[in-house]
Amino acid sequence: MRIEVYLDQDDAPFQTLVPPETFHLDTESMADGPHQLLFRAIDDGNGVSERRMSFNVQNGPAIAVHGIVDGETLHGQVGVLANAYGARAGDEFEPRRMETPVPVPTWAWVLFLAVLAWGAGYLSFELSNHIESVIPQGASMERAGTPQASDESPESGSDMSQAWAVLGEQVYGVNCASCHQATGAGLPSVFPPLAQNAVVINADPAEHINAIVHGVSGKVIDGIEYMAPMPPFGGILSDAEIAAVVNHERTHWGNNAPTITADDVAEHR
Ligand code: HEC
Structure with missing residues (x-):
């Protein structure tokens, strides 16, 4: 054999x-090919x-050509990039020449822009969700999961965990405290106290909401007739803001009444 x-x-x-x-097999004695x-x-x-x-x-340098595809039909001016690298054993290795500089292909740009757009969209979506949960509508949506008319007393004046808590304090401070005072005590015979006020601690929030939306005048409260009217806030405050301030009053100064949502306010508009 x-x-x-x-x-x-x-x-x-x-x-x-x-x-x-x-x-x-001695390839060096053969022609490349x-x-x-x-x-x-x-x-x-x-x-x-x-x-x-x-x-x-192939014992000679490798050749890289960009700009023409084998067998392609060409017209006009064509930019062609030619590179050659690598060679016989023992030649100095040149990593920079190994990498032929190629323009970034279109699909890479498209992918890059798509990822960028997705990122921006995601960010603004998250951001608007976050803002909503801090300020308006979120107040009512967020509360869907939490007990509305809880009998357990929330820590009076210190329960800042609710979505409306910050907003409620803010609305009360700006719009109501000048008359009813930050302490909810009002001014004797001039502005009624909201602490232990029958309307404020009533489980049915209808009158409470109406007082804020439409204002109050000529009402005798606890035997006291108030000369000044309570101005209407329906045109000034949003449903969420009214709900927040109602809840603020219902959970402060020793008050402990069921809270409401912006939807409840909308019903009483
Ligand atoms: C300009 C002073 C003034 C401001 C500001 C004011 N109130 Fe009043 N509020 C009154 C007066 C006066 C009454 C009593 C009116 C009456 O008895 O006729 C009253 C009554 C009320 C009542 C009804 C109490 C009851 O027993 O019927 C509620 C609730 C109330 N205010 C909440 C608020 C809230 C919430 C705000 C802020 C959004 C606010 N008030 C801002 C003066 C004010």
């Missing part, structure tokens, strides 16, 4: 082996079989 090895179209084998056997090895095995009874292996030799 022997194996003859032929290179390309050579008539004579360049190697004759007794299998199994290792041999060296496609080549072929033909293995011909001949057994002792003179039976022959063949096997061909194709391979590519």
Whole structure:
């Protein structure tokens, strides 16, 4: 049994082996480009079989071309970028030349912009959600999950965990405290106290809401007739703001009445 090895179209084998056997293929003596090895095995009874292996030799520098695709149809001026790198063993390695500078492809820009747009959208969505939960509508939506008419007393004056808490304190301070005082005590015979006020601690919030939306005048409260009217705030405050201030009054100064939502206010407009 022997194996003859032929290179390309050579008539004579360049190697004759007794299998199994290792041999060296010296590609440096070949031209760069496609080549072929033909293995011909001949057994002792003179039976022959063949096997061909194709391979590519490249000992010169590799070439990279950008701007033209093989077989492409071109017209007008075409910008073409050519680069060559790498070479024979022992050549100094130049990483910078290995990386052919290619312009950023369009799809990468599209992907980049899409990700950017998504990010901006996500951010503004989160932000508006956050703002809503701090200021208006959120007040009513957020409360859907929490007990509305809880019998357990929320810590009077210190329960800042509710969405309306900050807003309620703010609205009361700006619009109501000048008359009813920050303490909710009012001014004797001039402005009625809201602490332990029958309307404020009534479980039914209808009159409480109406007083703020439409104002009050000529009403005798606890035997006292007030000369000044309570101005209407329906045109000044939003549903959420009225709900917040109603809740503020219902949970401060020892008051402990069920809280309401902006929707409750809307019903009484
Ligand atoms: C200009 C002074 C003034 C301001 C500001 C004012 N009130 Fe009044 N409020 C009064 C007077 C006076 C009354 C009593 C009117 C009456 O009895 O005729 C009153 C009555 C009320 C009542 C009804 C009490 C009852 O027993 O019927 C509530 C509730 C109330 N005020 C809440 C508020 C809230 C909330 C604000 C702020 C959004 C506010 N007030 C701002 C003067 C004021």
